[in-house]
Amino acid sequence: MKKHYYSRDEIAGLLRAHGINPTHQRIEIAYALFGRQAHLSADQIMAIVNDRHSETSKATVYNTLNLFKQHKLIREVIVDPNKVFYDPNTEPHHHFYNVATGELTDIDGADVRIEGLPPLPPGLAAEGVDVIVRIRPAA
Known part of the structure; x- marks a missing residue:
């Protein structure tokens, strides 16, 4: 990005x-x-x-x-x-959130695939999907 x-x-x-x-x-x-x-x-x-x-x-x-x-x-x-x-980046993308440091970093939207979402309720349209992957230092 x-x-x-x-x-x-x-x-x-x-x-x-x-x-x-x-x-x-x-x-x-x-x-x-x-x-x-x-x-x-x-x-x-x-x-x-x-x-x-x-x-x-x-x-x-x-x-x-x-x-x-x-x-x-x-x-x-x-x-x-x-x-x-x-976030000033309004392009489709997701995030890593480091729970230890409080830092939020971008994940390119093309690097994440979402499959198997349930059908939407009648009369509603999807606005977007936001994925936040919470990370921390390995033990």
Whole structure:
């Protein structure tokens, strides 16, 4: 999977292309994710943004991440009920989650095959399948 690292100017264009008004705070939050191409938690994003500009609240970070998610600019990856990552890679792919280090890394979607899914309930369509492989150091 090829990663593209964005500049702040490119971020503004990316937000506009997704129908999002590129305010200063939105650009900084997007840059924290897209400038690094990393899986980050909301707290990590807030720390990065506030290291540069200390005026961004936790509510603003969460509201902005939800806006980005609604506009399909990012994916939310829930590795457990208390640990949520935001992923700037919206292409089909899966993840390794290292339970010892808390690190989330990509698995190319072509490297995972899902077979034998049950029939979907009537009137529903599949939106996607997310596989999270939890790993730890071998004993």
